[in-house]
Amino acid sequence: MPDPNSSGTPTPRVRFAPSPTGFLHVGSARTFTFNWLYARHNHGTMVLRLDDTDLERNTEASVQSIFEGLRWLGLDWDEEYKQSERLALHRKQAEAIFAKGLAYRDFTPAHAADEEHSSSQGAWLSNPGMRELPREDSDRRAASGEPFALRFRVPRGEGRILQFVDGVYGAQQKLADEVEDFALLRSDGMPTYHLASCVDDADLRISHIIRGQDHLTNTFKHLLIFEALGEGVGVAPPHFAHLPLLVAPDGTKLSKRKHGPVVSVTTYRDAGFLPQAFVNFLCLLGWSPKNDREFLSLDEIRDLFTLEGVNRANAVVNFTDDDPFDAKAVWLNAEHIRALPVEELSRDLQPFFEQAGFHVSPEKVAAVTPLIRERIKLLRDAVPAADFFFLDKLAPYDPAELIPLKKGDPKKQDLTGDAALALRVLQTALEVLPATTFDHDSLDKALREAAVSLGLKAGPMFQPIRVAVCGRKNAPPLFETMVVLGREVCLERIREAEKNLQSLA
RNA sequence: GGCGCUAUCGUCUAGGGGUUAGGACGUGAGAUUCUCAAUCUUAAAACCCGGGUUCGAUUCCCGGUAGCGCUACCA
Known part of the structure; x- marks a missing residue:
């Protein structure tokens, strides 16, 4: 830290002074963040002061929840006082x-x-x-x-x-x-x-x-x-x-009473925002680095931050009744998720699986993480995206999904003929898979060869297998998925699918 | 009501006396891929209104309008 006396301007001392009357508000979180940025950018001191002189409205629970929110943001402070x-x-x-x-x-x-x-x-x-x-x-x-x-x-x-x-x-x-x-x-x-x-x-x-x-x-x-x-x-x-103030789409100041949980940082945390993504988003409301960059790390923001970059007009946090989160916040979160090393992301994901009732080993989560990483925007999306990896038995699905649709013309489907085809795909898979090594390249080779032998392109070949194995049409890439699932699970699920398909025909 | 602040695409914003007014998210279309996602290309989309100043205003000034804030023995 530079000596305050060595230059003309002493190092700044800034403070964040919330009043503990509820949870940590996103507006407060932003004020805290801007203070923190100013302090850290200028090698100054960050003071946290609880402005709790209103005895009527202050509660200890609120103090706790504010600390909880601040800790989650991951920004520190140097001194702490209670008014x-x-x-x-x-x-x-x-x-x-x-x-x-x-x-x-x-x-x-x-x-x-x-x-x-x-x-x-x-x-x-x-x-x-x-x-x-x-x-x-x-x-x-x-x-x-x-x-x-x-x-x-x-x-x-x-x-x-x-x-x-x-x-x-x-x-x-x-x-x-x-x-x-x-x-x-x-x-x-x-x-x-x-x-x-x-x-x-x-x-x-x-x-x-x-x-x-x-x-x-x-x-x-x-x-x-x-x-x-x-x-x-x-x-x-x-x-x-x-x-400038953070306002709701209706133009009024964000308020707990009027706008509900969308103004609480815990709502963001619980939905699976990464703190760095949330902070990134907050900084972009009313401040601009003026270099056309939006996806920024905390270090970058800290280095770029100046008061001159702060805008004067209120900023709308663009949430709706259907979606409590601003689309840009969600996009930034997806970007930060992809930027995270797999081990870290995997660690962050673990509690979301636990909470959903999947008591799964960290090793398994680590194996699944790279497969869903590009497919989730919020951490909580990982649960529906990856549940089939953890389920003992797949949830019931429509066997018709096993039948690949012809592109562009779903109505002209020869259901029975295509069902027979799908059945042959599954049967072929059942023949080939026991002898195939379960790694990406071997599966790729084996299944593509099988497709050729059936006179099929990759699409119609892989879809029945994907649905059989994942229980749905949209899933991570097939071979990686099968590797994580393992041979036994795959074979069992394909056999099950075969049964379902026969019952359909 | 009084006082203050603000005004660029739907949203976040850059810009600035002469620009094809830039970027991002979102949205539409296309490409790519074993599905989805990601990625790439592309399209639509904005300077609140009226006066000045000026050769020329979206930009500067004034007025209007609108929004927001303060006007508490809340913070």
């Missing part, structure tokens, strides 16, 4: 801000405030009665135990302009008069998000805040808080960079 353990600091800072006269106590009961705000036509900006309440009255009421919220005293009537340069959206400014007197402390004494987050960002010396664009306008409030923090002139605010 709820830092309450003393938040309160102390709130008091300091109050002591400076930059905040005031608002004794309006919470529910009453709600009504007032919603009934007022224009935007609610402040509570003049409370903002102007003399200090002695305020102290007296507080001392008597009357509950109050602490509100920031936003500068008014001064024409004060709040401004910052966003790393993605560029120069931003807003009149302070248009910012409402937001709460710092709730009436139960707990800090709000705005206060806790800024206090912690300052205390943890966060240099860059990279977060969702839904915080863009909140940033003006945060600027005010940073200014109110610390001794004299306040604390220099960190750099801000806001990320």
